[in-house]
Amino acid sequence: MKVAVIMGGISSEREVSLNSGNEVFDNLDRNKYEVVKVIIDNTEDVFTKITNDIDFAFLALHGKFGEDGRIQSILEAKNIPYSGCGPLSSGLCMDKNVAKKILKHSDIPTAPWIVTNSTxxxxxxxxxxxxxxxxxxxxxxxxxVATFFVKSKDEVKNAVEKVLEFDEYAMIEKYIPGGEYTSFVLNGKVFPTISIKSNSEFFDYSSKYAENGAIEQVVYLEDDLQKQINKISETCWRIFYCKAYVRIDMIIHDGVPYVLELNTLPGLTKTSLIPRSAAACGLNFSDLLDKIIEYSLS
Incomplete structure (x- = not known):
């Protein structure tokens, strides 16, 4: 099987995507796959660099034109199977405003919010x-990226202005104090929960990607709380029509898990969150990549 690892892209997360893509490329089993790199520098590259002899596209893209369903739709039109969720799921989860509306409708706790496209x-x-x-x-x-922890009314306008340089809409969300956790779901099965303890004020870009930016470890929570997390994770998998894998980020406040967002193409380096969760169940990084391909094809 010829597998193209698609990386790079046009979003503000390009550097993260290249890191994920190179790790995936290095760790796919050469006894099973013929592996090639495809680096996306602009949207037209999808039509010229992803050739018709490719049997499977492993998406290591993040953000715009990666997680939003557009490249998934193009690959479907080209009859090339790919890793992860389909166009609809990807688009729903990428749009935080829409995703939170679905969460709220499904009685899943999420922080109150508003959106604006103008100061x-x-x-x-x-x-x-x-x-x-x-x-x-x-x-x-x-x-x-472009996430601001705003402590007073005087800071709001400037923060919104900066966010609108990156996106059409800015989300303003109530701060829910508590511990940050993430839940990994592979083919509908919930894997061990990861606790995230940032060395910054919140789990910002630097905390996520700088060395020693955060302490990330598998945790085994009190039984009732873990059941809540698992139930919410399973519900999210179902209501967003997820496929193959997804990561669900949460804040736990007073024993209640609040869903922050769903990541349909989460980071995939050996030290990323979902490989840590998989390793706790004895699934090494190369085997995890195999499973993602298998469940994406099924």
């Missing part, structure tokens, strides 16, 4: 009802 349309009364601090971030983005 002239900021609803300060609504933000005041949340109380400060708040998070202001791109509605369709990841890796905590």
């Amino acid at each position: 002239d349309k900021i609803n300060y009364d609504k933000i005041d009802s949340f109380g400060y601090p708040v998070f202001i971030k791109p509605n369709s983005g990841g890796s905590s």
Whole structure:
């Protein structure tokens, strides 16, 4: 089977994508696959660099034109199978505003929020009802790029302006204090929970990717709490029509898990969150990549 590892892309997460892609490329089993790299520098590359002799596209893209369903739709039109969720799931999860509406409709706790596409349309009364601090971030983005922890009304406009340089909409979200956790789901099975303890004020870009930026480890929580996390993870898998794998980020406050977002193409280096979770069940990185391919094809 000829597997093309698709990496790079046009989003603000390009560097993260290249790191993921190179790790995937290095760790795919050469006894099973003929592996090639495809680095996307612009959207047209999908049509010229992903050739018709490719049997499977392993997507190591993040953010815009990676996780938003567009490249998935193009690959389907080219009849090339690919890793991870389909176009609909990808688009729903990428749009945090839409995803949170679905979570709320499904009675899954998530922090109150509003969105705006202009500094002239900021609803300060609504933000005041949340109380400060708040998070202001791109509605369709990841890796905590252009994410601001805003502590006063005076900081709101400037933060929204900066976010709108990256995205069409800025999300303003109530701050929920608590511990940060992530739940990995592979083919509908919930794997061990990972605890994230940032050395910064919150789990920002530097914490995620700098050496010693955060302590990330498998945890075994009190039984009732773990059952809540697992149930929420299974529900998210179902209501967003996920396929192959997904990562669900949460904050636990007063014993209640609040879902932050779903990542349909989470980071895939050996030290990323989902390989840590898989390793706790005896699944090494190369075997995890095999499983992602297997479940994506099934």
